[in-house]
Amino acid sequence: MSGARAEDQRLDPEAVRAFLLENPDLLKDDDALLGDLGLRVAGDNVVEFGPAALARVHAAHKREATVRRKLEATARENFAAQAQTHGAVIDLLESRNHADLARRVDDLAQLRFGLAAGVLALEGPENTPAGWRSLVEGQVDMILDGHQRLTRMGFAPTALGLFGERGETIQSMAMVRLAIWEPARQGLIAFGSADPQGFTPDMGAELVAFLARVVERTAERWPVL
Template structure:
């Protein structure tokens, strides 16, 4: 009993000849052709061209992975920029001080997708002022030096304008009864101008990966700069 090798049809042959890129662009087909060529040469021949192609394919895979990572990072950065811009526009909407602060813990926090936003102001006076009590859901008053101590953990080391860190739990002086739920925070140090004590804007999240030290801080630094200028208007 004999058999004859199968041959491709004339139609398929003409299609391949007229459109060779159809095969060249198909990685699986090219690998099958290369493997068939290696088998036809036998096991005692080293195919340097095949080795070179394998290395090129590996390099191409790495380049494609890098390309996808760059595109993903660009989209993420664009989304973050739009998010910060929307939060700033909403923050600047109120024309009175109390709604301005209340919105921080409301719609601004929702836009930024954080669980809490707290403003800490240092003052030599106590927090018994009725206006301060009305803003207790977003505003805390602390004694001078508290902000540096909170940011440095008592080490006294100079702190950057934006500090991102993960938490075992939040500080009750900042988050109150919700401190136990906080797992990460962004601390934005505020400068209200010469002769004024500093402030601190704290964004807390129950997600431990929301804020980490490896993340960029440019957008949050921009947000802090806008907030500083808005607060100077109210404090003047």
């Protein structure tokens, strides 16, 4: 029975609104109720927002402004990264040979992206281009942690050797599989950061993968001598 009485006593918002419209003085003359609602009556029967209501509006506006600033900052960072990537593509396309391509990858890593190093590596018993790291067959799979994986973001101890004497400074990596020439030889493009949060597993690898495709097409201009 108590549940039934509670059900009967629930107020219909539309009924409350209609009642207040028909009896406006009930609200305007009740100072305690106005105070609880954060309102007050000014001259000429104008209901104004009181300090509590204004505080709630200000807090809501502050939250919206904070979210907007974060979105704007993210958009600026993404735009800057894309602009740097486009500039890097031009640099790579101007390479004169394999050694120059490897040098440019390292230069753009440090000068354009503020990273510790950029490396190109290639598997196989055949000759390895000058300036590229030489890998044994199957080493790309080991570094990427699986033969099906095309990318890996974060820290991978098995990849430290790619960076030579700079390996001790590397705290995170972004790596993408390469497939160059016919028949394809497996390789890697790897970027190393001294910041543990420079590359994390939850980051997207789209821009690095794009650079990898540019490296593949550029490297195929010349045979391995």
